[in-house]
Amino acid sequence: MIVDEETALATTVSGLLRMQAEADPDRPFVVAPGGERWSYGRVHAESERIAGGLAAMGVRRGDHVVMMLPNDLPFLLTWFALARLGAVEVPVNPAFRGASLEYPVVHSDATVAIVDSRYLDRFAALGGRLGAVERLVVVGATDVAVPGVSIVDIDVLVGDSPEAEPTPEDLLAILYTSGTTGHPKGVMKSHRCAVHWGLNYRRYMNVGRDDVNLLFPPLYHAMSQFLGVMPALLTGSAVAIASGFSASRFWDECREYGVTLFNFTGGVLSFLWKQPARPDDRDNPVTRALGVPIPNDLYPGFETRFGLTLLPCFGTSESSVVCYSAPGEVRPGSSGRPIPEYAVAIADDEGKLVGPGDKGEILTRPKHPDAMMRGYYKQPELTAKVLRDLWYHTGDMGYLDADGYLFFVDRRKDAIRRRGENISSFEIERVVNVHPRVLESAAVGIPSSHGEEEVKLAVVALPGETLDADDLWAYCEAELPAFMVPRYLEIRASLPRTPTERVQKFVLREEGLHSGVQDRITSNKEAAR
Known part of the structure; x- marks a missing residue:
């Protein structure tokens, strides 16, 4: 079903899943790595089981729960289960170990961690450096012990689903940034904020019920959660989970899973472009892709070779995607134009707004409540710094042209x-x-x-x-x-x-x-x- 905007903003992530499951329980929702297909009804039922088991363990609304899981179906099932409880997900990069793992586990004040068995030895290696974590829920068989912490197999969790529902204002996630500048920052996002991301993506990417979005970016990242899963929940469409990005397998995966759109960042387009050309490059179901950067030298060759439309954008984990591009109106080199839901401006080094063509720091702010981050967890001074003067200061440099197109120049620090x-x-x-x-x-x-x-x-x-x-x-x-x-x-x-x-x-x-x-x-x- 297509969920209208008013209804969507009045519900939660788990509420949207329930609505789709009740409307059409057999409708395809998730294609897992390897091709196993799960319907909305099956995903809902399994996530309810996990939610009931976690509730029986004592996980409550507002509790912080670390998730260290690979790109696979258990991540989504656990994500929905935590959302159902009103607990707060703290997703962690599965590559982390030692100090890089210790920081988000301890800083987030998590009391429970849900971990793939392949990563359990990293928790054991931390010894007593697990902060407030008292229980580990493990996905997969293991014989690893973690001193001082009880371990539970996720498959044996049982319990009744809680009667009370979380509210749209409840905190959904603390997303630790990827750490390109040092210690990660915990970006706090509510259920309603996630819905705003999904609604805007649905509108400006023209997502319909027959679309399939390929989730190869990590599931612990906002791009897959809020620009992948959320638009699907709002339309009754599907997602296909890839275990990771592979330039050599990418288009074959798109064909196998019927992928119609995807999101990207970093060097993805360049990696795909520099693969040896094949006669069937255009023989794929993908029609559009959203992301940055799109190097000027790939226009229009990438679109011609692979038969799709590239749509540049601009956004951050803190702010959401605030600039989109409309098909047929893409200006090469730009990041699209600000959408009506957000204001975007450019400021000089003194914080004064500048006019078209003048370079400075990119600022943005929402025009609707709860449409960007609540702040950085336990970092009020930094939160105040980046949200000063009623603007979110992105740290990115750019300019707006006379027609309102945003052009990214560089990271301020770069x-x-x-x-x-x-x-x-x-x-x-x-x-x-x-x-x-x-x-x-x-x-x-x-x-x-x-x-x-x-x-x-x-x-x-x-x-x-x-x-x-x-x-x-x-x-x-x-x-x-x-x-x-x-x-x-x-x-x-x-x-x-x-x-x-x-x-x-x-x-x-x-x-x-x-x-x-x-x-x-x-x-x-x-x-x-």
Whole structure:
């Protein structure tokens, strides 16, 4: 069923699932990795069982519960179960271990953790550093013991579903950011906020009942939860879960599962584009894809080759997606235009709003209640800082053109200042990535002995290709202004990335200059010391 906006905003995530299950219990909802298909009715029944079992364990409305599960069906079932209880999900990256795992587990004040058995040894390794966690619910067989913590198999949970429902204002999630700048921040989201995300996506992506959205971004990320599952709940459409992103298998998965749309970020498009061309590239059911970045050099070739429409956007985990693009109105290089539900502005370094064409920090704010984050968990000072002057300060740099299109320039922290010039790392990367033997690149600023910074460029070659530093410098000299040509060059096997495929530039900055970095102004190109 298509849920109208008024009804949707008056209910919860679990309420929407129940509505779809009651309206059409046999309607397909989830395709799990491997192809197993679950209907709305079956997902609802299983999530109710888990909710009842967790309630019998003592999980209550408002309790914080860590989830460390891979991209698979149990994640969604547990997500719905926690939403049904009014408990707060704290999803954790399954790659975390040691201190990176300890931080969200302890900082979130979680009392229960739901963990895939493959990751249980990481909790055991933390010993007494689990904060308030007293119980572990395990998905899959295990013989691992965690001292001082009771362990329960999720398959044996039994109990009656609670009669009371959560409210749309209740907290749904604390989503820890991917940590591109250091310690993750816990973004607090309500049920109603999740519904706003889904309603806007449904409207501007024109989602219908026959759509299938491919969820290859991690399920613990807002992109899959709020731009994947939520629009499906509002339309009665379906999602297909992929265990992860694979450029070589991507289009075959789309064909197998009948995927009609997907969301992306990071280097996904470039990875797909640089796969060897196949005669059946256009033979797929996908009609549209939403995300960023969309490199200018992929227009219009990507759309022609794969037979779909690319729709750029702009958003953050804190704010929601505040700019969308309409088919036929895409302006290459832009992130679309602000949608009526949000205001978007550009501010200078003093916080004053600037006009069209002037670059500055991108600001946004909602026009409806509870349509963006409540704040950062246990970080009131930082919350006040980013929400000052009645705007959310994104930390992204950009400008609005005369027609209202938003153009992203760079992350504020990633902009490079060299010899009096402001340099966009994004612009350097855009040019270098066109090189015929380059898979991807990342530019960062390295402190200079003369003050300000020098440009360090990390580059990854296409599979089967080799890169030469002198050739790359010559290419940059021909394609970039002199002040943007990198002084330092590092040819790497891969770039450090977050699970959502964003490059962790802080890692490249922290690595600094080492034996693998070459210096352009050193006459014999010895490694920089």
